[in-house]
Amino acid sequence: MRGDLRRTGTEVVAAIVAEVPDYRDAFAGPMGATIEQAVALALDGFLELAGRGIEPEGQQAIETVVEGAYRLGQGEVRSGRSMEALLAAYRVGARVAWRSLAGRGVAAGLPAEQVAAFAELVFAYIDQLSAASAAGHADELENSGRVRQRLLERLARQLLAGSPEATVEVAARRAEWSLPTTLTAVVLPTSQVRGVLPALSSATLVAVEDLPGVDDPEAAVLVVPDVHRAVLLRALEGRRAVVGPTVGWREVSGSYQRALRARALEVVGDTDAELPRLVLAADRQALADLRARALAPLAEVRESTADKLGETLRAWLLCRGRREQVAELLHVHPQTVRYRVGRLRELFGDDLDDPERVLELVLALG
Known part of the structure; x- marks a missing residue:
């Protein structure tokens, strides 16, 4: 069986490419070599486990393989592939590997009861690797989600502070956030943010800490992209929200500053409806x-x-x-x-x- 590992690995990779759409182009990129190495490592680890059994020595022999499966799960998140795709690849790989290795074992005269035990070991092994990959995938997804959320919050603060255009553009690229045509700043209590977000674009930025010019820990700011003003006001109806003017994304700090001035005057709602009052209170x-x-x-x-x-x-x-x-x-x-x-x-x-x-x-x- 060890002599056939290279051929078996090639068959596994070919089957995954043919049967799992998400992997059709994966092996052409830098992740391809990693996946091929993971397949070879998994096959070798399985034979090591099969040779030593499920005793502690056998489990220790595949620790490296399990760790590799965990890292593979992490890498699949960074490559943009779902856990469903990875599990499908495991199923296809297990089927092809089992067919190849079992065929070799039968040809070598492996008794039927040992073939059955061999099959049971294959399923247990794949379950173990799948679980490790799922854990890596989930951990990386959670970690990348937190990282992106921090990047989005930092981007929101840069927009509100009126940071240089080049700085904002770099921050937007890092956060994978497309710069819109218009933005509207909304200041509201932190407790009301969760209830408002479902009615707004998923690209809405939220800032709740270190707000420029705000000392109130209960204040939050929404930076809403490309929204029809009437729709936004309707979504905020009945809430203690102050809506700044809708402006180009480069001028959103001005929208934010107007909302803050209106808030200081205890204005609630549309600042466009309070322009005379805001002008008179400017100085x-x-x-x-x-x-x-x-x-x-x-x-x-x-x-x-x-x-x-x-x-x-x-x-x-x-x-x-x-x-x-x-x-x-x-x-x-x-x-x-x-x-x-x-x-x-x-x-x-x-x-x-x-x-x-x-x-x-x-x-x-x-």
Whole structure:
């Protein structure tokens, strides 16, 4: 049988290539030599086991083979092949090897009861190697999954931090993540991430640690690729999520920063619907200075009167002087509006007709 091992190994490899589609091109690449070596090692290990039996000496003799099977399982993950494909290769290999080796044994006069024992040993041996390969495959799959997840999280943080384009492209390649046309940053509580992800693309990036500019350990960020905004908002409905603008992937750090600013203002939902509020809050001190200057004339009247006049001035500017609309908006009589606007003209004078002063008043009252 040992004299026929090379021929048997060739037959095993040929059968695997012919019957297991996933291996048709495998032997042409660098993994091919590894697989052929594993086949030869397995056949030699089997004959060693058959010669020594299932006693401890025989088990020790195949430890190297079992370790090789474990590494083979790991290598198949890196080659992109499933455990199902590897198990199919084992079944085909066992069948072909058994036919070849048993034929040689029968020709040499092996008694029937020993042929049966030989067959039992083949199945036990293949089970042992299959189990070792399955363990290697599972361990590598879990490890590679964790590695890729870390790479994806690092990529998300680089995008959110506005890292250089070349840096992001390298990180995306390492994480096997295709750069999309658009991205949308979403800030939400960590506890709500799991419930949202099923409604989003599987390519959505998640960052929950070391978020740029965030100290809240309960905050998480989703970086959602190429999503229709209405679909995204629908998926986030009823959740405490803040949705930044949808931008090109190179500008997603801006989407993230806007979501953070909106979150600081306790905005929930679509930041596109809160643009005036975000603009006014961009420089709080500048807004306070503008209000103090633009609304200085109201300081000449009592506080309660100033509040009513300010409210009327805001409505009058927004309604472009339409008295009836102002009255309806404020729930007062049109004559009350007439009186208040007259008082405002006394206080502000020609400023109410100056476009620059009107702009300042609109912003101050925003």
